[in-house]
Amino acid sequence: MWQLYQFPLCPFSRKVRLQMEEKGIAYDLVRESPWLRRDEFLDLNPVGQTPVLVDPGSGVTLIHSCAISEFIEETIEPVPMLPGSAAARGEIRRLVAYFDEKFYADVVGPLLYERALKRIVHRAPPDAGVLRQAMKAVNDHLDYIDYLVGSRRWIGGQLLSLADLACAAHLSVADYLGGIDWRGHEETKQWYSGMKSRRSLRTILSERMELVSPPEHYEKPDF
Amino acid sequence: MWQLYQFPLCPFSRKVRLQMEEKGIAYDLVRESPWLRRDEFLDLNPVGQTPVLVDPGSGVTLIHSCAISEFIEETIEPVPMLPGSAAARGEIRRLVAYFDEKFYADVVGPLLYERALKRIVHRAPPDAGVLRQAMKAVNDHLDYIDYLVGSRRWIGGQLLSLADLACAAHLSVADYLGGIDWRGHEETKQWYSGMKSRRSLRTILSERMELVSPPEHYEKPDF
Known part of the structure; x- marks a missing residue:
């Protein structure tokens, strides 16, 4: 196993x-x-x-x-998460890298450090300036995700793919850490609501990190 | 094209x-x-x-x-740069990520910013403290590369792979920017000397960036 x-x-x-x-x-x-x-x-x-x-x-x-x-x-071929042509797979990989690098550097990394690691390891309060900057960055990124899910069926194209999984992974951590203001991002919210109703994400959303609690809406598919 | x-x-x-x-x-x-x-x-x-x-x-x-x-x-299948089994390809991808993320964050990124971008864009002198830290980090990374090429034929395994290309790409930029002290790293030096004699790298080493010059040994296979 x-x-x-x-x-x-x-x-x-x-x-x-x-x-x-x-x-x-x-x-x-x-x-x-x-x-x-x-x-x-x-x-x-x-x-x-x-x-x-x-x-x-x-x-x-x-x-x-x-x-x-x-x-x-x-x-493991069944249920491909890099579906489509080589070019379509390239587009999915571009978006995975976008979430893993850019969204992580601008949003998830700073939130994780300020709201979780500082509490768990350093027993220090978060830096308000860093948090403000991350929340501002979230908004720009959500605009881009709105555009993506507004113009195609899923984040990476016409099929569910690793791009959706990467986006949901990073968004869910940012959401756990209270870093997302969902107002004005209906397209992304609707897509994320669909992701939240999948068993794969539900399992993860039911888990908790020590010392850090998520906001009340965190697990709700209708939020 | x-x-x-x-x-x-x-x-x-x-x-x-x-x-x-x-x-x-x-x-x-x-x-x-x-x-x-x-x-x-x-x-x-x-x-x-x-x-x-x-x-x-x-x-x-x-x-x-x-x-x-x-x-x-x-x-494009001929001359595979991710050769071998799925697990062997996993090892190559781990090392590509190591150079693209860790070596870049510790060494190439700071050197690029301090020695090239600051001169080209900001017309400002480099920060000596940042440079010192990058040069110290280089040494630890070269120890790890010594270990890799000392224990296998190439960086990623028994065959030339994307791991060698990623390593050569990042090392060559750090070397251009005068960031590498090769003393005490014979294994890596010997491997890099072999890479330098390949036409693929020679073409790249012959090019120059405006306003920033490489050290004298930069292009020499025997350095």
């Missing part, structure tokens, strides 16, 4: 979990807190980041969410 | 170029300076980053170096 090293608010682990859930792949969760820099985990992944996916039976170890996602698509 | 939007010191563009050169794919270079945030380029890629690969004939536009690399591997 696959073992996934992760922590509840890691958006990259959420993306991989959504992919495994959508494809019906069984796995066990192993809780890892990368900020503790545990020796055994650094032996597994020198970079010290989650997610890491391990199959103790075969000895296969996969590090980095993109390497894991591509491995899953290559080895 | 493919058109690659890039600038001479963009490590992500270098990685894609090395891949296209190794596979014998013809392309034209389009010089883009992302810091100018040109409207036409932002229309092409809202994130405003290089590389972007366009085929004006078919209208295919590929954005982000990972999306481009995967597209190239999917559509």
